[in-house]
Amino acid sequence: MSDFDIENIYAQIADDLRSSGLSIIENAVDPKIIQTLNERIASLEKDTFQTAGIGRQSDHEKNAQIRRDKIRWLDRGNTQETGYLDAMDELKSYLNRRLFMGLFSYESHFAHYQQGAFYKKHLDAFKGKANRVLTTVFYLNEDWRTEDGGELVIYQAENHDKELCRVLPKQGTLVTFLSDEFPHEVLAANKSRYSIAGWFRINASTAAHIDPPR
Numbered sequence: 001m002s003d004f005d006i007e008n009i010y011a012q013i014a015d016d017l018r019s020s021g022l023s024i025i026e027n028a029v030d031p032k033i034i035q036t037l038n039e040r041i042a043s044l045e046k047d048t049f050q051t052a053g054i055g056r057q058s059d060h061e062k063n064a065q066i067r068r069d070k071i072r073w074l075d076r077g078n079t080q081e082t083g084y085l086d087a088m089d090e091l092k093s094y095l096n097r098r099l100f101m102g103l104f105s106y107e108s109h110f111a112h113y114q115q116g117a118f119y120k121k122h123l124d125a126f127k128g129k130a131n132r133v134l135t136t137v138f139y140l141n142e143d144w145r146t147e148d149g150g151e152l153v154i155y156q157a158e159n160h161d162k163e164l165c166r167v168l169p170k171q172g173t174l175v176t177f178l179s180d181e182f183p184h185e186v187l188a189a190n191k192s193r194y195s196i197a198g199w200f201r202i203n204a205s206t207a208a209h210i211d212p213p214r
């Protein structure tokens, strides 16, 4: 058993989501899990990270104007990735119990932003369209300093032109927010930046259409 007080962290996230739809928590994941994730990343060949897309967009040049990160999806089949996926699964159950959010599944990818890479302002879901309801972003970089840049800039839900806050992508920080409410962007960093972006989805299946796919 770990002495990491995860219940307290889930409770804080639930309170934040209920009051504002956005939660930013430092040291939100057991350091042992973080260490395992970083070992996993170190063991992955660079070419297993792939150019990220935007929605169903396949125009690579247009895409590169919007985002420059490289991604790799997490997978339950790998034991070094299950610790994090289990923690997100527990968070899902907790939020469903406390806030009746009806979260059904979770998909997530490692993201590597090389020096200078960015992701322009965007929403992760559009009202009434996607079934991504809750975004998580978790940071893995040790010793990240203000001068390293790469902040996540979050804009107000009520006014998409107004900045709400900036988050430094430092190891252990977990950002959780309603996917269709808060526009956000990743500023260019001065060094390699690693994170896990993930989304809880609701079950939007109908009899004729299984979504999310099994």
Ligand SMILES: O=C(O)CCC(=O)C(=O)O
Residues within 6 Å of the ligand: 111, 119, 124, 137, 151, 152, 169, 184, 185, 186, 195, 197
């Ligand atoms: O890495 C971050 O800070 C945010 C990434 C993001 O917005 C996304 O992948 O949709």
Ligand SMILES: [Fe+2]
Residues within 6 Å of the ligand: 122, 123, 124, 184
């Ligand atoms: Fe995003």
